[in-house]
Amino acid sequence: MLLLDLNNIHFAYPGLGPVLEGASMQLEPGQRLSLVGPNGAGKSTLLKIIMGLLAPEQGTISAFGKTCTREADFHEVRRRIGFVFQDADDQLFCPTVAEDVAFGPLNLGKSKQEALAIVDNVLTRLGLMHLRDRVTHKLSGGEKRLVTLATVLAMEPEVLILDEPTNALDPENYGRLTGILKELDQAILLVSHDPEFRAEIAPDGYHLKDRELLRV
Numbered sequence: 001m002l003l004l005d006l007n008n009i010h011f012a013y014p015g016l017g018p019v020l021e022g023a024s025m026q027l028e029p030g031q032r033l034s035l036v037g038p039n040g041a042g043k044s045t046l047l048k049i050i051m052g053l054l055a056p057e058q059g060t061i062s063a064f065g066k067t068c069t070r071e072a073d074f075h076e077v078r079r080r081i082g083f084v085f086q087d088a089d090d091q092l093f094c095p096t097v098a099e100d101v102a103f104g105p106l107n108l109g110k111s112k113q114e115a116l117a118i119v120d121n122v123l124t125r126l127g128l129m130h131l132r133d134r135v136t137h138k139l140s141g142g143e144k145r146l147v148t149l150a151t152v153l154a155m156e157p158e159v160l161i162l163d164e165p166t167n168a169l170d171p172e173n174y175g176r177l178t179g180i181l182k183e184l185d186q187a188i189l190l191v192s193h194d195p196e197f198r199a200e201i202a203p204d205g206y207h208l209k210d211r212e213l214l215r216v
């Protein structure tokens with residue numbers, strides 16, 4: 001079963017020229033793919049289409065073997081795909097790190113005790129226990145990036161989508177991130193302008209060029 005199967009996607013923002021014209025891509029279980037292309041090519045737009053935040057004018061999106069058409073279909077997609085946004089501030093909104101990491105599991109119906117166990121488990125795995133009780137908005141940019149990844153992993157997603165995950169990371173935290181990603185079993189789709197990072201995590205993938213996706 002394909003985790004993601006996009007076929008012939010066409011998309012334009014209202015009143016503007018086309019961003020995607022016949023884009024197709026597939027993601028298989030355990031696969032790690034990168035998505036590259038110049039600034040403004042439409043990478044973030046494509047990720048938003050996958051998550052059902054933008055609707056294509058033409059084409060089909062299947063996730064986990066099911067065609068997604070209605071908004072309700074994408075609720076399941078958003079539960080099963082963990083999306084790490086480009087800007088951590090869009091994703092962290094609780095007073096403390098522990099509360100931010102617990103938010104997703106609590107939302108999925110876990111008890112307070114279960115959620116706290118998940119918080120300690122995920123933060124320990126990522127080597128971030130020292131940040132557990134810190135005030136989220138006072139963290140550094142790099143710390144926020146890693147905490148964002150913790151909030152996403154706490155929900156045990158089946159696929160991870162990472163938009164420029166190495167932004168704001170110093171060499172130590174860059175190394176920590178690559179170490180974490182290599183350990184994960186989840187399929188990964190990552191957008192990154194960093195060739196060293198792509199070579200390490202997802203050397204294969206798609207190039208978004210002339211509004212289409214080419215396998216590279």
Ligand SMILES: Nc1ncnc2c1ncn2[C@@H]1O[C@H](COP(=O)(O)OP(=O)(O)OP(=O)(O)O)[C@@H](O)[C@H]1O
Pocket residue numbers: 013016019037038039040041042043044045046
């Ligand atoms: N909400 C919007 N309304 C109108 N146009 C938009 C909107 N969001 C993006 N665009 C335009 O759509 C095109 C694709 O943008 P997108 O953000 O998907 O590119 P990208 O490949 O992710 O770029 P980058 O590498 O700079 O992050 C750009 O020309 C951008 O200006």
